[in-house]
Amino acid sequence: MATDSNLDRTDRDIVRELQRNARVPMRDLAEIVGVAPSTCSERIRRLQSRGIITGFHAAVDLPNLGRAVQAMVFAQVRPLSRDLIATFRRDVLAMPETMAVFVLAGGDDFLVHVGVPDIQGLHSFLVDKLSSRREVVQFRSSIVYDHGEKRALEDLKSYD
Numbered sequence: 107m108a109t110d111s112n113l114d115r116t117d118r119d120i121v122r123e124l125q126r127n128a129r130v131p132m133r134d135l136a137e138i139v140g141v142a143p144s145t146c147s148e149r150i151r152r153l154q155s156r157g158i159i160t161g162f163h164a165a166v167d168l169p170n171l172g173r174a175v176q177a178m179v180f181a182q183v184r185p186l187s188r189d190l191i192a193t194f195r196r197d198v199l200a201m202p203e204t205m206a207v208f209v210l211a212g213g214d215d216f217l218v219h220v221g222v223p224d225i226q227g228l229h230s231f232l233v234d235k236l237s238s239r240r241e242v243v244q245f246r247s248s249i250v251y252d253h254g255e256k257r258a259l260e261d262l263k264s265y266d
Contacts, residue, residue, distance in 0.1 A: 113158070116141060118261050120149055121158065125258040128162040173221030176205075176250040177228055180214040183241040190241055191215070197239075203231045225249075 113121065119139040123130060130138075136146035153159040168176065183194055195207050198218055206219040218236075222228045228247065236245055 112263065113261050117149060117153060120146065121153065121261070122258045124150070124159065124162070168221055172223050175224055175228055176219065176221050177247045178250060179218040179220060179232065179236065179245055179247045181216045181218060181236065181245040182243050183215050184243045186215065194239075194241060201231075201235055203227070203235070
């Protein structure tokens, strides 16, 4: 967990560049941000220890992983409790179709991002896996046609 997320310009530049390409060679990254490779390496280590950089990930082509159809599924569960929220979140994340789970405030309790091979796969997920859970009292789904994603997030504190 981050204890101090204040970043100077060099740290922000390192984070931005690593979000764009986490495989950039250290020498190239150091040149881009204007520091020595040893300094760059030490700053990355500190950013990791502070919890600002939490990992390095590969971008994948979802259809090539059998996930040509994506959907957002909004779900309500009852009786709502901390234990039920934790259990439902854990169980749904364990389902192979699930890509992400968000716990919400408002009319819905959860937003589940799923990826499936086709519409029939989505139907099977909704009917056989989600609606069969006794705590699910209501759900609705929206198919994702297209989406955009920001690969490099800015430190919003730097805009204050």
